[in-house]
Amino acid sequence: MRNNKHNNSDTRVVAWLAGALLSAAAAGMLAVSPASANHLEAKMYGVDNWDQDCSGNSLNWSAQVDRWYNEIEDHGWYSKDGRFVDNGMDRSPFCDPDAASPCNDGWRMDDGDAVMIFMHGSDSNNHWRGRLRFDGGAAVNDCWIDAPESGTEYGAGAELYAGDKDMEFLHFSSCNSMDDDNLTNSWRMFRDPIDSPQNGRRLHQADGFHGFMWIGSSLRADYEDFADDAFSVSIKDSWMDNMRRNNMGSNNDDQCPVAMAIGSDRADCFNRIDNERYNNIFSDPSSNGYYCYYYYDGCDPAGDGPFSDPN
Numbered sequence: 001m002r003n004n005k006h007n008n009s010d011t012r013v014v015a016w017l018a019g020a021l022l023s024a025a026a027a028g029m030l031a032v033s034p035a036s037a038n039h040l041e042a043k044m045y046g047v048d049n050w051d052q053d054c055s056g057n058s059l060n061w062s063a064q065v066d067r068w069y070n071e072i073e074d075h076g077w078y079s080k081d082g083r084f085v086d087n088g089m090d091r092s093p094f095c096d097p098d099a100a101s102p103c104n105d106g107w108r109m110d111d112g113d114a115v116m117i118f119m120h121g122s123d124s125n126n127h128w129r130g131r132l133r134f135d136g137g138a139a140v141n142d143c144w145i146d147a148p149e150s151g152t153e154y155g156a157g158a159e160l161y162a163g164d165k166d167m168e169f170l171h172f173s174s175c176n177s178m179d180d181d182n183l184t185n186s187w188r189m190f191r192d193p194i195d196s197p198q199n200g201r202r203l204h205q206a207d208g209f210h211g212f213m214w215i216g217s218s219l220r221a222d223y224e225d226f227a228d229d230a231f232s233v234s235i236k237d238s239w240m241d242n243m244r245r246n247n248m249g250s251n252n253d254d255q256c257p258v259a260m261a262i263g264s265d266r267a268d269c270f271n272r273i274d275n276e277r278y279n280n281i282f283s284d285p286s287s288n289g290y291y292c293y294y295y296y297d298g299c300d301p302a303g304d305g306p307f308s309d310p311n
Helices: 018-025 062-073 180-190 217-229 235-242 266-275
Strands: 002-007 010-017 040-046 078-085 114-118 121-124 127-131 144-146 169-173 205-210 245-248 253-263 290-295
Touching: 040 062, 062 078, 062 114, 062 169, 062 217, 127 180, 180 205, 180 253, 180 290, 205 235, 217 235, 235 253, 253 266, 266 290
Parallel strands: 040 078, 040 114, 114 169, 169 205
Antiparallel strands: 002 010, 002 290, 121 127, 127 144, 205 253, 245 253, 253 290
């Protein structure tokens, strides 16, 4: 496993072996008290059946994500605050009201502290897009929810901005949600360009997959183990360890997890991604000055080539 960081205001990039980051974690940046137990909220949003306005291969996807949702509550820190499957799965729960209409993520997705989205995903130009169940009606007519990329901020197609209401951790159970070639843009969904500079609220971490990920009864325990372990090790470590799979399917494809965080600078970014747990939550990043991420070098999934660090 390797990691990387990028300074959003400086194009210089430095790659490190995982063991070299002990110095960043030890730097003592943002030694913040964890949030109090029993007031945090977990939510899950997604689609099992693409049998309405938007077509897609139907799967028993929620059975996999339910294992995460049930386990995260068992530790006493999080309450279940919404299991939304199929019903209402148009773009409105996911899109920011500053980006498009009708959108109300502040009362839906972004109102949770830890959220998992599950739906078919694809690589669109240099961003992830998720396949919805409903198109939103004639006035919207859109079967996709799109993350931002350079040149597609508000008003140009981007809709998904997380963390400017309440969310700290966003997990994608979705193909192509953290493709290598999109990582130079993925940090854009960690902040609302309009609201975050004013209210100081930003997403802490997003986790997803390079290339295709897999659905099946044998993988459900991975989601339960991810939630369980993320109370005792970093969310990043738990995601990277539990979601890594080799030789899946007839073509022996890999499943390639990726974890990303932002911070005000290099030390802050790595301190966050290396140390935040579900029960050890830092204050919101004071800026999105840096992004950093972990990946498996050369991990070779279906739906994309081997992971190649874009920085």
